[in-house]
Structure formats: structure tokens, C-alpha cells
Amino acid sequence: MAENSLEKDYLEEDTQHGRYLTFSLEEEVFGIEIKYVTEIIGMQSITKVPEVPPHIKGIINLRGKIIPVIDVRLQFGKEPVDYNDRTCIIVIDIDAVSVGLIVDNVEEVLNIDDEAISPPPSNKTGFENRFMKGIGKAGGKVQLLLDCERLLKSDEMEIVEELFEEK
Known part of the structure; x- marks a missing residue:
């Protein structure tokens, strides 16, 4: 009986x-693992936060929930x-911290088999690929698959976490 329960849990997690x-x-299509996505919302009023990098737009x-x-x-x-009516915020959870990603346009949810994912280009080319998990091929298109856990450098993650510390 316990084996069936474990198998069921694994299958549920693996969906x-x-x-x-x-x-x-722009013209590039990116993908992030759906397991990190909590919701997709339209643009909201953003409160600017002083002394953060320019790409951190605020809260x-x-x-x-902030x-x-x-x-x-x-x-x-x-x-x-x-920003326009197609601009969206994808809310993701990284290590129990929610972060909103402002993107031009949400496309679709795709199933991409592991066999259809190539590793990112090597650093020998000088190409900065710390964000990339791989390159996926699905639906006749190429998607640059991002590593959600690397989207924020550790110092940026500290800034984000500091925004939520109780004073």
C-alpha cells in the first residue's frame, strides 16, 4: 500500500x-518552468524603491502581499x-520569495521533452548564459529556457529579501 502512495505522490509532482x-x-521567446509560476497578472501600479538596480522596478x-x-x-x-496592454507580470516563487517578472507578452504553456532541450552555449564564446537552463525546441520554434533560480544574482536576491524584512 505504501508503495502505491509513494508512486502516486511522485506522479502528482511530476505532472x-x-x-x-x-x-x-521583442522577437525572442523565453520559457520558464511552470512549477515556479504562481500567477500571471496585468500591469499594476508600481511603487519605486530607492537605491536598487534599474531593472528592479519596485514593489x-x-x-x-508585497x-x-x-x-x-x-x-x-x-x-x-x-508598457502596453500586452505587458504582463509573471509572479514566480524562488526559494519561498515571490517575485514579479515584467515581460512584453505571455505566449503559451508548452510541453518540451527533455530530449528536445539542448544545453546552453558554452562560455567560451563570451556569451553570458547564467540565466539559461537550455534551449528548447517545440512547436517549430526555439525557446530560450531560463533557470528561475539564477534569474537573480545572490546580491540581488539579498536586496529583494531586504525589502520584506520587518523593521
């Missing part, structure tokens, strides 16, 4: 394996653009 929420920045109040938001375009070194 999200290989599922990625895809979003676009939002989401149903009484969440820092990061403009992924700026984090990836892209030109800033005005």
Missing part, C-alpha cells in the same frame, strides 16, 4: 515536468519600452 510558460521580449501590492517586480527586458540589457 509539471517538461511544462514551460513561454513569453516574449506591488498583490492582494495584501512583491518586488523586475523588468526582464532591462535585466537582459534590452532597450526599455513603454
Whole structure:
């Protein structure tokens, strides 16, 4: 009986394996593992926080919970653009801390098999790939798969966590 229970728990946990929420920045499509995503919301009023890196846009109040938001375009070194009706905030949980990711447009949820994921380019090319988990191929397109746990450098994560410390 215990074996069946363990098998059932494993299968329930594994239902999200290989599922990625895809979003676009300009013409590029990125994917993040669905297991990190808690919700997708429209743009909100953002309260600016002094002395944080430019890509940390500030904080939002989401149903009484304060969440820092990061403009992924700026984090990836892209030109800033005005937000529009397609701009979304993807709320993710990283190590029990909620963070909002501002993206140009949410695309779809894709199933990408492990065999359809290539490792990111090597650092020998000088290409900064600390954000990338791999390159996925699905639906006739290529998706740059991001490593949610590496989206924030450790010093940036400290800034985000400090925003929530009780004073």
C-alpha cells in the first residue's frame, strides 16, 4: 500500500515536468518552468524603491502581499519600452520569495521533452548564459529556457529579501 502512495505522490509532482510558460521580449521567446509560476497578472501600479538596480522596478501590492517586480527586458540589457496592454507580470516563487517578472507578452504553456532541450552555449564564446537552463525546441520554434533560480544574482536576491524584512 505504501508503495502505491509513494508512486502516486511522485506522479502528482511530476505532472509539471517538461511544462514551460513561454513569453516574449521583442522577437525572442523565453520559457520558464511552470512549477515556479504562481500567477500571471496585468500591469499594476508600481511603487519605486530607492537605491536598487534599474531593472528592479519596485514593489506591488498583490492582494495584501508585497512583491518586488523586475523588468526582464532591462535585466537582459534590452532597450526599455513603454508598457502596453500586452505587458504582463509573471509572479514566480524562488526559494519561498515571490517575485514579479515584467515581460512584453505571455505566449503559451508548452510541453518540451527533455530530449528536445539542448544545453546552453558554452562560455567560451563570451556569451553570458547564467540565466539559461537550455534551449528548447517545440512547436517549430526555439525557446530560450531560463533557470528561475539564477534569474537573480545572490546580491540581488539579498536586496529583494531586504525589502520584506520587518523593521
